[in-house]
Amino acid sequence: MTGKAPQHMDVEGVNEGVGLTAFLVAAARAIETHRDDSLAEDVYAEHFVRAAPACADWPVRIEQVPDGDGNPLWGRLARYFGLRTRVLDDFLLRSVRTGPRQVVLLGAGLDTRAFRLDWPSGCAVFEIDRAGVLAFKQRVLTDLAAAPKAERVPVPADLRADWAGALTAVGFDPTAPSVWLAEGLLFYLPGPAESLLVDTVDRLTADGSALAFEAKLEEDLLAYRDSAIYTATREQVGIDFLLLFDKGIRPDSAGDLTARGWSTSMHTPFDFTRRYGRGPLPEPNDALEGNRWVFARKPAP
Numbered sequence: 348m349t350g351k352a353p354q355h356m357d358v359e360g361v362n363e364g365v366g367l368t369a370f371l372v373a374a375a376r377a378i379e380t381h382r383d384d385s386l387a388e389d390v391y392a393e394h395f396v397r398a399a400p401a402c403a404d405w406p407v408r409i410e411q412v413p414d415g416d417g418n419p420l421w422g423r424l425a426r427y428f429g430l431r432t433r434v435l436d437d438f439l440l441r442s443v444r445t446g447p448r449q450v451v452l453l454g455a456g457l458d459t460r461a462f463r464l465d466w467p468s469g470c471a472v473f474e475i476d477r478a479g480v481l482a483f484k485q486r487v488l489t490d491l492a493a494a495p496k497a498e499r500v501p502v503p504a505d506l507r508a509d510w511a512g513a514l515t516a517v518g519f520d521p522t523a524p525s526v527w528l529a530e531g532l533l534f535y536l537p538g539p540a541e542s543l544l545v546d547t548v549d550r551l552t553a554d555g556s557a558l559a560f561e562a563k564l565e566e567d568l569l570a571y572r573d574s575a576i577y578t579a580t581r582e583q584v585g586i587d588f589l590l591l592f593d594k595g596i597r598p599d600s601a602g603d604l605t606a607r608g609w610s611t612s613m614h615t616p617f618d619f620t621r622r623y624g625r626g627p628l629p630e631p632n633d634a635l636e637g638n639r640w641v642f643a644r645k646p647a648p
């Protein structure tokens with residue numbers, strides 16, 4: 348593990364900026380995978396971390412972290428990502444069991460759900476992210492001879508622009524129900540881009556579709572600048588979340604979906620920590636305080 352690391356600020360590079368956050372989540376999933384009381388298993392996660400020069404020396408097991416679970420980044424935040432992975436795995440599998448056979452991962456990053464989860468037959472998983480991230484992911488998965496458990500369709504696109512055409516061009520059918528996920532994505536997008544994304548999802552979804560997304564509700568993100576999580580992430584791996592998060596006014600996407608006839612429910616991660624018996628609990632000056640997981644359904648007729 349590195350000590351004080353350089354800051355990575357280029358938001359377009361795969362090994363830097365927001366692309367690097369995908370590796371942080373992968374390292375967290377690797378750590379979660381090797382825990383005795385693991386909430387989610389991802390055998391591919393550590394391979395992504397080891398294959399990228401920018402993070403090849405990051406830990407992939409909690410035993411490799413000198414202060415272990417006491418480390419705000421590799422202990423508490425990694426456990427947060429482990430819990431989030433499990434909760435959203437459950438959401439996706441629950442949703443496809445009700446009928447939809449199309450799954451769209453927005454900002455898929457190094458998500459390997461197409462390979463990890465037991466999808467019903469006939470499922471297609473569309474993975475939208477920037478071309479560089481998807482190309483890196485493909486190289487590692489090809490080297491591992493990984494076989495997806497659903498039809499997997501990578502879709503290189505910029506989610507700040509109009510990506511609907513790219514998705515329908517590769518076989519997504521807007522007239523059939525679908526399940527969507529925006530995990531660790533929306534707070535990197537400018538507010539208008541988030542609104543456009545929600546509008547696009549609404550436009551591309553038939554009745555009976557579902558969407559889960561992660562939001563941050565803090566009015567002033569910078570108030571948490573000195574929180575243990577942001578400080579540890581800056582100092583240990585050189586990622587400054589507060590430089591990467593969009594700091595403009597956020598839209599009320601849950602409210603927008605409700606106004607469009609979706610039913611929505613919003614939860615704190617701590618609700619699920621209590622449900623699963625492990626995961627982060629609230630603490631003072633907590634960078635996770637405003638995090639919410641939103642589940643939305645477009646009612647079937």
Ligand SMILES: C[S@@+](CC[C@H](N)C(=O)[O-])C[C@H]1O[C@@H](n2cnc3c(N)ncnc32)[C@H](O)[C@@H]1O
Pocket residue numbers: 365366368369372373453454455456457458475476477480504505506507529530531532535
């Ligand atoms: C924190 S990672 C989360 C990845 C994945 N959802 C997960 O939870 O493992 C954020 C991802 O969003 C992608 N992303 C951010 N802005 C994007 C944009 N404008 N267009 C496409 N992808 C974007 C990044 O490339 C990165 O892979």
